[in-house]
Amino acid sequence: MSVLLVTGAGFITWAYHHSNYWNQIGFAPAQPVLFSHRHHAKELRIDCRFCHSTVETSAFAGMPSTQTCLSCHSQIFTNTPMLRPVIQSAARNVPLQWSRVTHLPDHVFFDHSIHVNKGVGCTTCHGEIGQMALTAKGEPLTMRWCLDCHRDPGPRLRPASEIFAAISPAARPPGRQLALMRHYDIHAHNLTNCSICHH
Template sequence: MALLAIGSAYASYEYYHSSYWHSLGLARGQPVLFSHRHHAQELGIDCRYCHASVQTAAFAGMPSTHTCMTCHSQIFTDTPMLKPVVDSARSGQPLRWTRVNSLPDHVYFDHGIHVAKGIGCTSCHGSVGKMALIAKGQPLTMRWCLDCHRDPAPHLRPEEEIFSLSWTPPSDQPRRGRELMAHYGIERSHLTNCSTCHR
């Protein structure tokens, strides 16, 4: 009986920590089949073009239909795949995107401060430039977040690389990370305080 209980506990633990439980790599249905790989990687459109408030607000923001129509009023205007965008522009009703990365209500997260302190988009969102359809790239669990909050240096980037989809840490990242912590004014002492993320 004890063996069964231990086995069940172990199986539950593994399931909870699995990529399946956290929906990693699973694309969610969206009103438009938008490819980050095509737009961000192949065309080189900067993350901030569509997610305009990512540097200043808690929420990165979703692009307005006007943002999409900046290009698509001129190119691929009659593509059936873009019909929801065209209909949205005509009606004035915004597209209803399905959230891919969501956190519990008791968690406070601010995109702006993470970007301002040198955390790149792909650190949390995964290899967005390789995703034909957007999917959750990291588990975003408390444990996952705390791993970075306890030791942010390995994850920090220079300012000019924050929005790069292809940045990889250099071989001397431990040294650079320490320098970047000083540059960004990061104090580790408060990063693991409960009130940093739970308000």
């Protein structure tokens, strides 16, 4: 009986760690402004890089400054109460404090630029951003999840024209996968070495 209980508790711990609750998929933290990617990225078709301007060139994607918002909102929708924190941020010269949606532990190395330049689209790692009224975590971002792709990236690669799509494009036929691996010059056998992600 006690063995059963111990195994049962072990299973519950395992299930808890592997559940979406633990990985916080779908969790949207509170934000200073109710900013909608569905509105801005999908409906208004503003390019990701307009606000996340270092995503192609550095490890960090970059976050928009208050001035980036005001490039439109000094003229559009200025009177809505929803935008008051943006106007105040500018008036007081205090940046908006966005809550993090994704966050890796410090012992993991991650770089946006290499992924974006080697055919991995934003929504592959962040989920359907273009459907989010509030930004939520879209994928688990666990080690196992990273490794699933690093073992065999081909099926998840996209041509350069589809990297910044706010909604995931349809899956590619198998023939194209090899062509994309060759196009991006990817050698999957190195990508599971511990030292790639843990320096």
